[in-house]
Amino acid sequence: MYIYLNGQIIKEEEAVISVFDHGFMYGLGLFETFRVYQGHPFLLVDHLHRLRKGLTELQIQWDVTNEQVVDAIQQILHKNKLQDAYIRLNVSAGPSGLGLITEPYKDSTTIIYVKQIPEMVKEKKGVFLKIRRNTPEGSYRLKSHHYLNNILGKQEIGQNTELEGIFLTKEGFVAEGIVSNLFWVKDRIVYTPHIETGILNGITRQFVLKLLEEAKITYKEGFFSLDDLLSSDEAFITNSIQEIIPLYKIEHKLFPKSERHITRWLQKKYNELKHIL
Template sequence: MFIYVNGDIIHREEARISPYDHGYLYGLGLFETFAVVDGHPFLLDDHFQRLQRGLAVLDIQWTYSREAVLTILQSLLKKNGLTNAYVRWNISAGIEDIGLYTGKYSQPSVIVFVKPLPNRPLEKKAEFLQLRRNTPEGSERLKSHHYLNNLLAKRELGPNRDKEGIFLTQEGFVAEGIVSNVFWVRDRIVYTPDLATGILSGITRQFVLKQLNHWGVRYEEGFFLPSDVKDADEVFMTNSIQEIVPLYFDGQRKGDRFITTQLQGSFEKNRRRLWSSDELK
């Protein structure tokens, strides 16, 4: 595969970064993962606006335009012979001396990875993890390079791709999946953990809430217990690559997936055309 590194498209074997890059030394960097479907980067504006806000928190100076991003994506997809792709757009702080730096990072490293878009799973088994969700490093959770909590959780869950682990907070409230946000439905009301639990404000999560609001479907964000999820009529996870995936516990598949199916239909309708969930009609 070919990747983009600081202005050049090169073979992955040729990629190099400095050992002084603070993304490597201190995990100081952010990334966005999104899908390209039939050449269209779904919700690209939402992803890059979140990225820009997070970089401002970290004092990493980087700006973008949709046109510049598309130029890079189109060149990279063409080089790899892809029209459907999993994309990871990675910004790390860049080079500084060893030591905790308090100034602005003005020359970040930009690396863009692509690979074929995987098939979306039909469903996954959900398990509550023993490992608790760590709290955000700052005032909110950023989509950052700090992934040790997720990695240890994945090791607890095991390599099975048909399973998703669900974190609880230290207080025992439902938080989020290892690589997903979590929703459930009871009596046609949709529930999801509040951002105040310390979860990531996922782009797909935001899309789902805006779609529900547009449909006039009631939803509640709050602090919930595992029993609330297990007793639900429907449970599903969301992320930007797998979109909407039904979940089940202990072999007990839910018979009614009305809201889940409706949302899957929304993604099928919109994934080839929307730049932002603000465009929902």
């Protein structure tokens, strides 16, 4: 495959970055993953807005425009002969030598990875993880290179793609999936953990909340217990690659397909808009 590295389209095996890149040394880097549908990067503006906000927090200067990102994506899609793809846009602090610094980073490293969309499962089973969700490094969770907590969660459940591990906070509140946000429905009200629990405010999560608001479907964000989740009528997870995936079971709690009313409606709206927004 070909990737984008600092303005160049190169073969992935030829890609090289500095061993002094602070994205590698200290985890100072952010990334966005999103889908491209028939050449259209879905919700790209939202992803770039979150990325730039986080880079400002980390004092990483990044002068790439939206137009340049779109152009780079189109180039790697063309080079790889793809129209539907998985994209990861990665910006790290860049090389700055050994040791921590407090000055802004002015030589960031930009990489755009691309791969074919893997075969997606239609539904998943949720399992509660023993390892707890770590707290954000700053005032809120960034989509950063600090991924050890997620990896340990994934190691706990293994490679089964039909499972999604569900983190709890250290206090025992429901948090999020390893790579997803979590929603459930009780009596036609949609529930999801508040970002103050320390979860990532996912772009697809934000999109779902906007759809619910526009349709005047009541939703509540908060600090919820296991009983709140396990007494619900339907449940689903979201992320930008897997889209909206129903959970047919969480531990021993079954969610009948016949109860997936809001999940199916959201999936329908997503499919209507994924080539547009």
